[in-house]
Amino acid sequence: MNYIFYVWCTAMVLIVNQNPKTNILVILLSIGYLTFKTKRWTLYWLVILIVFNTMLIQVTPSKPKHKIMEVIDVKEDYVVGQLDKQKVYVYNVSNVNYHDIIEIDGTYEPIKSIKNLHTFSFETYAKQEGAYYQMYAYDFTVLAKSESIRATVYNFFAKLQNPVKPYFMKVFYNQKTDKMDMTFLSGFHIYLLVKTIGKRIKLDRWLIVFVVSVLGLIAFPLRFYLLSLCIRAFIHLLFPAMHQRHKTHLWAFALLWYNPNYLYHLGYVISVSLATISLFNVQKRSRFIVTLLVLIPIHLYFFHEANILSILFFTWIQLENTVMFVFAILALMIPPISGILTLVLQFQQSLSSFKIEWLTIYGLPSVIWLIVWGYLTLCIISFQKRKHGIGIVLLLLMQYHIQYLHPVGEVMFMDVGQGDTIFIQEPFFGKTMLIDVAGHLKKDLVEDVIYPVLKAKGVRKLDVVAISHDDYDHSGGLKKLQERIPIQKVVREGNIKLKELEFINLNDHPTSTEENERSMVLFANIYGFNYLFTGDAGHPVEEQIMQTHNKLKIDILKVSHHGSNSGTSAAFLATVRPRVSIISSGHNNTYGHPHDEVIENLQKQRTHSLNTQEHGSLHFYFIKNVQLFRTATQEFGIITKE
Known part of the structure; x- marks a missing residue:
């Protein structure tokens, strides 16, 4: 048995559960089982599991004691400030840049928002990002203007007089009103672009990915896809002889070590799921089917909606978005073509929202449904028997009619x-x-x-x-x-x-x-x-x-x-x-x-x-x-x- 895989699964349970008391029981049972099986390395397993549990214990910090902070992110409606080792969301602040030092006149309040089970809550999102307090600024003063590379790049895009500006503000700064596309959450656009360039100039694609992602982390605010690509490329360069399975485990673990809440990040789930699929030696037709089987539960879990039509064309949509990314960069250098890009983006948006009702499944799937779906997916990968496909169809029918069940x-x-x-x-x-x-x-x-x-x-x-x-x-x-x-x-x-x-x-x-x-x-x-x-x-x-x-x-x-x-x-x-x-x-x-x-x-x-x-x-x-x-x-x- 692969005990690394067992520890990986146990860590997932700890992260999903997020209850320190019951997690202690899970840890003790896991240590007992691993000790019985391996007869060694007990301290190693203990350290790994307890570290994961400790990282998930969230203690609400006290209110910040002062009002001087560094701007670490700029959103459409607010800025994110860093002080007293915690993040604060500040509203009614404008014309500030990354790494500016500002002083705010206002009162800290706990972040509160509308909360409904199984739907997006800004309060929960903020806590996962490490922010517990917010402030409405009556007035503010910029104490020190930043001249960092990140601030210079943001200033360039903020002042850009080009129709492609909203596109880049969405891709690089998450300043958006619509749902971010999976392409940009997972970093697929950068990987595919670099892979294509690497074939042309005959350089190691992971070396190019590493250089591009490091430059991206320097020039832009921390985004999951940049960090994910950087860590993955670093592992490939540092351990070229390591088995692909272990590289994937190490990459996924490293991301969760940095931030356990990445488990709830759609980009993480998509990236790790697709990387796991690539480990299986299957034919193209089978790989397409397996990709479909993985994406359906992900869509249902995160969006409570699975548009079968868009999932069927997932790969083509990823390629299209990558081409659009390249086209947008060209539009920066050749402004006249930006008008064409705007029209194409509008068409793409209307196309992405198109759905056929009877080919769309709604509802948050139950835990049992997800477990059975995962089991049948593994069976299809391993055995490809007809009865497993019938089971998948039955699960889809159940979810389609979940309103009445x-x-x-x-x-x-x-x-x-x-x-x-x-x-x-x-x-x-x-x-x-x-x-x-x-x-x-x-x-x-x-x-x-x-x-x-x-x-x-x-x-x-x-x-x-x-x-x-x-x-x-x-x-x-x-x-x-x-x-x-x-x-x-x-x-x-x-x-x-x-x-x-x-x-x-x-x-x-x-x-x-x-x-x-x-x-x-x-x-x-x-x-x-x-x-x-x-x-x-x-x-x-x-x-x-x-x-x-x-x-x-x-x-x-x-x-x-x-x-x-x-x-x-x-x-x-x-x-x-x-x-x-x-x-x-x-x-x-x-x-x-x-x-x-x-x-x-x-x-x-x-x-x-x-x-x-x-x-x-x-x-x-x-x-x-x-x-x-x-x-x-x-x-x-x-x-x-x-």
Whole structure:
């Protein structure tokens, strides 16, 4: 047995788990097994595994003590400063360059962002990058201007008067609004270009890769693909006689040693996966199939979407992007051709976004699905038997219809900031429903939050969307959502019937002309537990409900109007006696929600309160007689019937 491979797999478990306590158990079991098998090198295995575990223990640092920092990266909306051995994101700073020393006038705050399970969270991304605090600069002073090579190169591109400027700012500085292409994340464009040049001038391609990547690291900010190519080329040059398998292991280990969070980096996963494929001695047709088998789960895991059409043409797209990179460099030297490049880039962007719906698979695959897929992929590589191919097809069909194969139902209170969006899904071939579709005047909540959440769940269509009332933070995203996903029915009044669940509107005949008081107030008994979704209904609606439904008892209450004191009175809470209360409000919102009066009322009632601004998305999974809940901040609980 290859024990290096075993240690490699164990290290992967430690990184994925990211729980120091359970990682200690994994380490002890691994040391015991390796000691039993090898009878030696126990200290060697111990050191390797404990180092990986130690590197993953993240301790939130204290706030920086001063406000003088070095600029280490420049983004579109903020700059990254380095001080007190940690990174800080600073907003409202302009006309600064790499390695400038600046002094900021402002206040440090912890980085907070919208958090929903299995979707992008800027807060999580920042922590993986080593940044825990941010600052809005009221004023700043440049204490020392940098004259480094990196600053000079950035200054050249920043002042460039050429249509190809956005292209280079995207490739070299990650200043972008769209998703970075896999070509540039993995560094394939540089490798392929150097490989082609190496054949022409008959030089070792790894020597050229090493020189180019080192020059790139000097001239540009640290990017994964430059570091990856540099380390890989260095290993090939330093150990030319080493077996290719060991070179790949060493390269992958070295990258994780430098930054364990690279495991979550798409460029790392793509690079290591494709390098691993190259170790197998297979025919071109088989290699194409294996590449397809590797890319499908990667797309599903990172993007929750696998466009089979684009994956089929993955190699051609990589070649095209490399040619575009060369063409862009030529456009710098010959400006007249930059106009042609702009048109080609626009065509390429429209082509990359093209997809055929029935050839597109959605949803975050489960761990079991990924394990079975990996096993079948290895079997196809090793044996190429028909039954393994049939297994792959069955897995694809399962993932394609994942929306209808959930064994438990779910009520999810999305974290959309200052607004409401609630997702409800019935189990096993049941229906799906949204209550409200939040909008925002400065953010595209549908594109950035709501649609990615639905895509991660594999939702291809919505059966019902209920709009409680027409305030923008409840209905502003409806039109955009209708452009992104089929919606069979939009409901603004009356009762709602799904396959199993029924929602009764307790405010079906509002008399008030005030929009909030016309909110739908939906009651549902979900597998023995009573839910009440109140929209923005205020005290008058609550009094009406207390009069007409004075024996109504609620298990899970969606607190009205984001915790405003216009609703959720002490009398109403005493009547419905909620066991769990959900508040959907944004961090640092201008309304001061939730109000102290409402928090005090909830505390007096001894209800368990959960707020999306603190816990992120809130998930309630329902099965008979039991409700399980989970938050985006990884808190768990069980609610049983009284």
